[in-house]
Amino acid sequence: MTYVDMLKSNKMLSSLNIILMSVVAVFSSANNYITILLVSALQRKSSISFFSLVGFEVVICIICYSCSNFSGYFIEKQIQEYLSNIRLKLFKSTFTQKDSVDISDLQNNSINNLQQLGKEYFFSFFTILSGMINIVMIFFTVSSINIWLSLFILITASTTVASSKIFSDKIAQVVKNESCAKGVLIKEVANWIPTLALTREYKKEKVVYKNILYQSSKLEDAKISKSKITESNNFFIDNISNIVETILLIFVAYLIYRNTLKIGVYAAVGSFLYSTLGSIKSISSSLSQIKGSSFIRKEINQKLQVNKAQEYKSLNDFNILRCTDLSVHFKNGETIKYPNFSIKKGEKVLLVGDSGVGKSTLLKVILGLEKKATGNVDFISSAGEKFIPNLDEIGYISQTSVLLPGSIRDNITMFSHDRNTTNKTNEYVKKMCFSVDISSFSEGLDTQIKSNDENWLSGGQKQKIILIRNSMFDRPIFLIDEATSAIDEAARVQVIKEFLNTSATVLWIEHNLSKKITNLFDRQIYLRK
Structure with missing residues (x-):
C-alpha cells in the first residue's frame, strides 16, 4: 500500500x-x-x-x-x-x-x-x-x-x-x-x-x-x-x-x-x-x-498480508481422521490432554463428557482454530497417505447461533434462490420439524431477520434454521457443538435422525440425550479430566 x-x-x-x-x-x-x-x-x-x-x-x-x-x-x-x-x-x-x-x-x-x-x-x-x-x-x-x-x-x-x-x-x-x-x-x-x-x-x-x-x-x-x-x-x-x-x-x-x-x-x-x-x-x-x-x-x-496459498486436497478423498497426543495449554496454567482416537469416513460419533473437559476445544483443534494445541490431527486418504485438507470443507456448527441479516430463506439457502434450492428448502423444512414454526410467521420463510437477537425468534427456531442450512449443503465432515440444546425433545429426535441420515462423517457434542437419540450414533467417545 x-x-x-x-x-x-x-x-x-x-x-x-x-x-x-x-x-x-x-x-x-x-x-x-x-x-x-x-x-x-x-x-x-x-x-x-x-x-x-x-x-x-x-x-x-x-x-x-x-x-x-x-x-x-x-x-x-x-x-x-x-x-x-x-x-x-x-x-x-x-x-x-x-x-x-x-x-x-x-x-x-x-x-x-x-x-x-x-x-x-x-x-x-x-x-x-x-x-x-x-x-x-x-x-x-x-x-x-x-x-x-x-x-x-x-x-x-x-x-x-x-x-x-x-x-x-x-x-x-x-x-x-x-x-x-x-x-x-x-x-x-x-x-x-x-x-x-x-x-x-x-x-x-x-x-x-x-x-x-x-x-x-x-x-x-x-x-x-x-x-x-x-x-x-x-x-x-x-x-x-x-x-x-x-x-x-x-x-x-x-x-x-x-x-x-x-x-x-x-x-x-x-x-x-x-x-x-x-x-x-x-x-x-x-x-x-x-x-x-x-x-x-x-x-x-x-x-x-494473506497467507501463502498451500496445495490443499479435497476432503472427499479422506478415509480416516486420526488424533494423537493432543493437548491444549491455557494461560492460567491448565492443560487439557485428549485420548488418541480415530474416526472412519461416514461414522457418526457422539462426543460426551463432563463440563470443562474440553469438548468444544477439541472441535476447534480439529478445525485448526486453537493455536495453543500440540499433537497431531491427521487426515488419511483412501490410499493410506496423510494429506493437508481444505478445512473450509468441514461443516462446523458452534454453540452460538449465528444468523445473517436477511430472510429466514436467505439464512437457509445462503442467498441461493433457484428452483432446485427452493424445492430442497421446503423438503428440509418438513423433515426438520420447522413447518409449524414457519406457519406462525405471517411471511413464512420470507420473514426478515433484522438482528441475531430478535426476541420473536426462539433459540430452538434459530438452531433449526442453522441445522437445515447445513443439511442443504453437502459436506464430507460435520463438527457439531450442542446444536439441539434449545429444541424440544420430540422434535430433537427427528431433527438429529434426519441430520445423521447422510454419508458425511459426523462428530457431535450434546448433553442430556435420551437413549433413543444416543442409539442413532455408531459409537461414543468419552472425555475425562
Missing part, C-alpha cells in the same frame, strides 16, 4: 491531477512574473500596458484558482477511491483468515486509521508533488531573471526541507500513540457496551464511565501531545522560512543597488519568495506527516 499503488489504481485521474498541478504552477509563476512588467509599465507611465497586464493577470488568476479547485476535488476523489479498495481488501483478508477477528481492531483500521492515512500520507504526497512542481517552475522563471537568484532559492529550499527531519521521529511516535489510543478506546467501549444491562441492574454505571473516560483521557493526552509536536515543527519551519526570506530580500536589494536587477524585480521576487516558501513549508510539513504515518501503514500492510 504505497502512493505508487494509488497512482496506478486510477491512471487517468493521476495524469489529470499532475496536469492540473502543472497548470497551476505555470500560471502562478506567470502571474508573479507579470509583477515585473506592471512595475515597468508604471515607470514608463504607460496606462494601456498597465491595464492590459492587469486584465491578463485577472484571467490568469481565474484559470489558476479554477484548476487548483478542480485539482483538490480530483485528488480527494482518487484518495477516497483507493482507500475504499484498501478497505475492501481488509475485509477480504479478515474473511480468509482462520483466527478469531477483533471487531474493534477492524473498525479502527477500516475507519480511523485509513482516514488518517488519507490525510497524512496520500494527501501529503500530492502536497509534496504540487510543491515540487511549483518550485521547479519558479526556478526556471527566476533563472530567466538571474541565475544566481534561482540557485539561491534552490539551495535554501533544499536546506529548509532537510531541516524538517529534526521533528520527523517525534511526529512518528505521537501519531503512533494517537492511533494506539484510539484502538484501545474502541476496544474498551466494545467490551463494556454488552454489559450495560447488567451494570444498570446493579447500579454500577460509574464503573463503566470510569473505565471509558480513563481511556478517553489517554486519547486526549495523545492528541494534545501530537498537537504540541506538530506546532513545534511548524514553528521551527516558519522561523527558518522567515530567516530565508529576510536573507533573500537583502540579497535582491543588493543586486538592485548594484544595478544588476531592475526595481520591478524586487516586488516580483517577494511574490516568488512567498510562493516558494509556502511550497517549502508544505513539503516539510508533509514529509513529517508521511514519516509519522509509517506505523499505521505498517500495521495495515500486515493486515493485508
Whole structure:
C-alpha cells in the first residue's frame, strides 16, 4: 500500500491531477512574473500596458484558482477511491483468515486509521508533488531573471526541507500513540457496551464511565501531545522560512543597488519568495506527516498480508481422521490432554463428557482454530497417505447461533434462490420439524431477520434454521457443538435422525440425550479430566 499503488489504481485521474498541478504552477509563476512588467509599465507611465497586464493577470488568476479547485476535488476523489479498495481488501483478508477477528481492531483500521492515512500520507504526497512542481517552475522563471537568484532559492529550499527531519521521529511516535489510543478506546467501549444491562441492574454505571473516560483521557493526552509536536515543527519551519526570506530580500536589494536587477524585480521576487516558501513549508510539513504515518501503514500492510496459498486436497478423498497426543495449554496454567482416537469416513460419533473437559476445544483443534494445541490431527486418504485438507470443507456448527441479516430463506439457502434450492428448502423444512414454526410467521420463510437477537425468534427456531442450512449443503465432515440444546425433545429426535441420515462423517457434542437419540450414533467417545 504505497502512493505508487494509488497512482496506478486510477491512471487517468493521476495524469489529470499532475496536469492540473502543472497548470497551476505555470500560471502562478506567470502571474508573479507579470509583477515585473506592471512595475515597468508604471515607470514608463504607460496606462494601456498597465491595464492590459492587469486584465491578463485577472484571467490568469481565474484559470489558476479554477484548476487548483478542480485539482483538490480530483485528488480527494482518487484518495477516497483507493482507500475504499484498501478497505475492501481488509475485509477480504479478515474473511480468509482462520483466527478469531477483533471487531474493534477492524473498525479502527477500516475507519480511523485509513482516514488518517488519507490525510497524512496520500494527501501529503500530492502536497509534496504540487510543491515540487511549483518550485521547479519558479526556478526556471527566476533563472530567466538571474541565475544566481534561482540557485539561491534552490539551495535554501533544499536546506529548509532537510531541516524538517529534526521533528520527523517525534511526529512518528505521537501519531503512533494517537492511533494506539484510539484502538484501545474502541476496544474498551466494545467490551463494556454488552454489559450495560447488567451494570444498570446493579447500579454500577460509574464503573463503566470510569473505565471509558480513563481511556478517553489517554486519547486526549495523545492528541494534545501530537498537537504540541506538530506546532513545534511548524514553528521551527516558519522561523527558518522567515530567516530565508529576510536573507533573500537583502540579497535582491543588493543586486538592485548594484544595478544588476531592475526595481520591478524586487516586488516580483517577494511574490516568488512567498510562493516558494509556502511550497517549502508544505513539503516539510508533509514529509513529517508521511514519516509519522509509517506505523499505521505498517500495521495495515500486515493486515493485508494473506497467507501463502498451500496445495490443499479435497476432503472427499479422506478415509480416516486420526488424533494423537493432543493437548491444549491455557494461560492460567491448565492443560487439557485428549485420548488418541480415530474416526472412519461416514461414522457418526457422539462426543460426551463432563463440563470443562474440553469438548468444544477439541472441535476447534480439529478445525485448526486453537493455536495453543500440540499433537497431531491427521487426515488419511483412501490410499493410506496423510494429506493437508481444505478445512473450509468441514461443516462446523458452534454453540452460538449465528444468523445473517436477511430472510429466514436467505439464512437457509445462503442467498441461493433457484428452483432446485427452493424445492430442497421446503423438503428440509418438513423433515426438520420447522413447518409449524414457519406457519406462525405471517411471511413464512420470507420473514426478515433484522438482528441475531430478535426476541420473536426462539433459540430452538434459530438452531433449526442453522441445522437445515447445513443439511442443504453437502459436506464430507460435520463438527457439531450442542446444536439441539434449545429444541424440544420430540422434535430433537427427528431433527438429529434426519441430520445423521447422510454419508458425511459426523462428530457431535450434546448433553442430556435420551437413549433413543444416543442409539442413532455408531459409537461414543468419552472425555475425562
